[in-house]
Amino acid sequence: MATADNTLGLTAQQAGLARCRFCGALHRLPAANSCRLCGAHISSRKLSSLQRTWAFLIVGLMAYIPANIYPIMITKSFSGNSSDTIFTGILALAQSGSWFVAIVVFVASVCIPVAKFVIIAGLALSLHFQWAMSEHTRHYLHTITEFIGRWSMIDVFVVAVLAALIQLGAILTIEPGAGINAFALSVVFTMFSATSLDPRLIWDGTDSGK
Amino acid sequence: MSQAAPNRKIAFDDLVACASCDWLHYRMTIEKGSRASCARCGHELYTRKPFSVDRTLAASLAGIVFLILSLCLPFLSLSRSGVSSSISVxxxxxxxxxxxxxxxxxxxxxxxxxLPTVRLVLLAYVMTRLRYRLGIIPSMFSAMRWAERLEPWAMAEIFMVGVVVSLVKISDLATLSVGPAFWALLGLIITTSLISIFFCKDSVWQLLTTRSA
Structure with a gap:
């Protein structure tokens, strides 16, 4: 613990201070409303953090259901029409031998969203019920959710590119399906959910620094 | 008010609270090129990157050029059975x-x-005014705040992965070739990651707040 001497041994909140989330300036809590340096709104913790996290997470989860049921892409050609859901799209890639790309899409469209639902819900539950779980584990999980969420957008961009590019009239046309709309909504709302969760809540239950 | 306040008398500006866990630290002078991290959770507290303003300005200007190129030029083209189509972003x-x-x-x-354009323009604006000492004006504070808010929503690199996946998906349906905008977008991704390497958020806020005071 080489750095032990440069800490005060308490949080800003315990010292009656709040940190500006943008410029980092500290303020005395009851007095300050907006940052004296940069003008941003000051609050010690994000307002109703858990409530917002749950609200966005539930919307994201609800949108993920139609995203998997409805087709995300409709292929029209002279040999007939076919439609792909997220899952059949991955299967088609795997069957055509593009294993690596199939795995990338599987991770982005299935693993990451599901992992995010589970991790965010787990973190929120653990904060709500104050489960005994190491702060460092929870801190690590929180960092992961903030980092991975945006990568789920891959499938949305794939559909956008294919729908724009494959416009060869009667020979071959690809159109976006209703599922991709729901999928994009699901990604956006889980991103909101992850940013609503205030990481400082993870540490508030503990009184000693490690 | 500060019932648990430390025994030493300290000015606010000598203290830093961790953005991730709120743990209070004294601000230390650190060497150029190094970073201070939170003693409790390990999250980054502040950094001192060399020539941060100059390099960030250069990278964001380059990024704007790449972005304009990638939006205007043809991106991908494909041909099948004599019919061809070419698209821009x-x-x-x-x-x-x-x-x-x-x-x-x-x-x-x-x-x-x-969003990537707005973010790059905001960064370039703040860095230009800092670099040429044009004075600190209030709009620079909102520019910095928005540049930070927008960061997770600028998804050029994710779009690029999406493009590569699409190329693989249709490689057996048609002949594909990538246009100049593809390489411009690659340039944009490189400059964006350079910005995240060069940009020293804490130093910029320090410059903004101390020079305006």
Missing amino acids: LDAVTALWASDMRWLGLLSLALIAL
Whole structure:
């Protein structure tokens, strides 16, 4: 613990201070409303953090259901029409031998969203019920959710590119399906959910620094 | 008010609270090129990157050029049975708009083009004024705040992975070739990651707040 001497041994909140989330300036809590340096709104913790996290997470989860049921892409050609859901799209890639790309899409469209639902819900539950779980584990999980969420957008961009590019009239046309709309909504709302969760809540239950 | 306040008398500006866990630290002078991290959770507290303003300015200006190129030039083209089609990045957006996916079209437009542009312009604006000592004005504070808010929503690199996946998906359906905008977008991704290497958020806020005081 080489750095032990440069800490005060308490949080800003315990010292009656709040940190500006943008410029980092500290303020005395009851007095300050907006940052004296940069003008941003000051609050010690994000307002109703858990409530917002749950609200966005539930919307994201609800949108993920139609995203998997409805087709995300409709292929029209002279040999007939076919439609792909997220899952059949991955299967088609795997069957055509593009294993690596199939795995990338599987991770982005299935693993990451599901992992995010589970991790965010787990973190929120653990904060709500104050489960005994190491702060460092929870801190690590929180960092992961903030980092991975945006990568789920891959499938949305794939559909956008294919729908724009494959416009060869009667020979071959690809159109976006209703599922991709729901999928994009699901990604956006889980991103909101992850940013609503205030990481400082993870540490508030503990009184000693490690 | 500060019932648990430390025994030493300290000025506010000598203290730093961890953004991730709120743990209070004394601000230390650190060497150029090094970073201070939180003693409790390990999150980064502040950094001192060398020539941060100059390099960030250079990278964001380069990024703006790459972004304009990648939006205007042809991006991909394909041909099959004598029919060919060529698209720019904006066509990917208008395709969604045309097939009654207006909301999704707007979202993609924002994520691929608008938000990255806005973020780069805001950064370039703040860095130019700092670099040439044009004085600190209030709009620079909001510019910095928005540049930070927009960071997770600028998705050029994710779009690029999406493009590569699409190329693999249709490689056996048609002959594909990539256009100049593809390489411009690659340049944009490189400059964006350079910005995250060069940009020293804490130093910029220090410059903004101490010079204006």
